[in-house]
Amino acid sequence: MQIVSPIHGDVIGTLPIATSQEATGSVLRARRVAREWARTPAAARAERLHAAAAELRERAGELAVLNEAETGRVCAEAEEGVLAGAATLTQYAELGPVHRGRSLRGEWSSTDLMVPEPRGVVVALTPWNDPVAVSCGLLGAALVTGNVVIHKPSERAPQTGLLLDEILQRHLPPDVLITLVGDGEVGAALVRDEHIDVVAHVGSTATGRSIAQSVRPGAKVLLENGGNDPLLVDADVDPEWAAAQAALGAFANCGQICTSVERIYVHQAIATPFLGALVDEAKKRCDIAPLVDRRQREHVHAHVRDAVDRGGELLIGGAIPDGPGAYYPATVLSGCTPDMRVMTEETFGPVAPVTVVSDFNEGLSLAMSGEYGLAATVLTGSMQHAQQAWRELHVGTVKINAVFGGAPGGAAQPRGASGTGFGYGPELLDEFTTTKVVHIGLPEPRVM
Template structure:
């Protein structure tokens, strides 16, 4: 299958693409100023749909990273003393600016990451909601007053900012993951050094400019873009002045970061890998299950830690489920994310395509049947066909590894116990999906599944007002919801003698 980009057929679109990239400052954002990297170093940002380099951005050195931490440390005391209402209003203005500029920001994200424009627009709105949510949480940081059990004193409990924080965000949701970390940090009164993924730095640079426009003081948010993530961030972690690290990314990298954080006993939040099971029982609403399967699998072209990675379908409906899912997947338009109607955009890079290709081939070699797709796409960019597999054995690599692509592997089960056992047979525990119309089964299975989040008869769980996070090797802590701000606060107890 071949694909030819149509970008040159629409002069107006091309001009718009150029202008939206040019509108973003490509330098580092340190202490409220845009500054070049030491030595003028830069690296290229690629459009994954074409393989073309969109632009060059500053490539920070360890020296630049330390300058960013210096700025965050210098701003911490004054920022922590800022009135909660003032922090709230900055967040609210950022929310409004993000929504007002949704179209340009969505196009920028599609160009650097590849997701279709419709999904990019949705992500900008989703990111904005984190700023609105934490604008409301900023003025609700509470404490406590308690009489000592012996009556001789009082206990005062207060919450204070944890201090300067280090934030590391992934490429797959470059704006939303920034919002999910920056929002609560601002609300709590923490300064930040944030390192976006090298593949998608432009969205974060645009967000930094918006926050500055919203009134965020100099030094509160510092952005370092770099092609040397470990070389720049490890010295900051081991420095000791930063007091928290929040990371979203792979479990393998998360383990290394935890080891580094142990040196100075940094507080950590980790949202790591997933291997989400999608369970469909024979009493489920099949229409709803198919719709949920498409949402859980194809959001972000399958490049999401919450993506359904393993489909377990009860034998009585397995053939019908596979047939209908195949029809839906076959009908998805593939192409550059800027093209009208496209649903399947490119994967982030060639390594991602090769991984998906290898996992599909492994499953096929072990006896799985390819109902649709199962191949790369000729032409520019990093594309892989929407794919459905049946008869995927439990020892296939994709049963234990994140696919991170548009591939739906289906296995059959007979009993509830068998389904739950297969679902839990993984080191990960981020999210699980369950489709059933039996209330008792719904509650029983939801409570038994080893996951931090459950999608019960729905294929999307993410919501800024809900706690997001996993168990086992899918992470530590929670982002979003009423508990999200607590990750950036320390509890202080003051004993008072009367």
């Protein structure tokens, strides 16, 4: 496997791809240590995660440099992702030992319990757009609850994934965490293995659907997949502030965030100043970082060309620049219609497609359309509209007056084509455990 820099286009590394035999062998190795790790006291597992989190903080700069080299993500932002990952490990180290079942009220002479137990062998397939933070969430929750894990980091950020796992493995017993480098074939071999108990995947909807069809009956599947997240801009907000929010949501990390703003519906009363301010925001991002690779750039550009071909107006951007790397400019489209790919599919690039709506209800109706259900944002000064929006939008996360943000520990369930199961927070511990009911009664006395 060759790793090509999205910044200058040069090869920056090569790695051997795991074989299907190595995938099978990794599962067997993990199963051999699963029982011992499950019997390790929860507090002892937590201590190991605490130690790993501390080392992760110490080496955040090293991981960030590698992340930037592989994916083009700005180093300072990549370091924030590493520190977020360390914080997530710490969170699960704290939550793991207090993750508990409950007792049931039965007969006076018996005891009834509901006890959480680790599911067993977890396959974690993690993405490239925030490789450390997302991986730490899945790995931390799985490990602290007593599961063993086989981790395949994205083939677009394999060196970052290897270094992350090397740090974690220094604080874990052998084979509790195993790393495999490879492409989709390696992931598919792991998913199909009959000894896998959980598959946790963050990535594309197409891959998520394939996983759901491939796992053995009875295995748990956790999916956080694609999104086509809408932003609804009401008539009573400041258009320049709304444009700044829209630009942040659409252009941060070049639009390569799971909950990026993918489509925008703005009230006609403020549409003109909003569009002008949004173009100004795009101009400020003339030095935007590259996309992860040229394949992703072609995907983004195809969406933009489709919109223009169907009558959309290109206000700024929308052209592939000359030179090396995988750069693409911040792009604003107006006059977008529901038949355009930018309004129905996940673009995952620095594109802000805008539709002008006549009123809030029309915008809400359009925002609710489509097969995805990851997240949505509403900018409004109306408490009534805010209440209506969060109750009616069929998504896992609704953000009012902020495209990003939220309190620690939040956990949402994506809907529709965006996936299934909790992906974060204390609830993720429940996903990685299964519940056993135990009834303990008294024996009959021996007749002498």
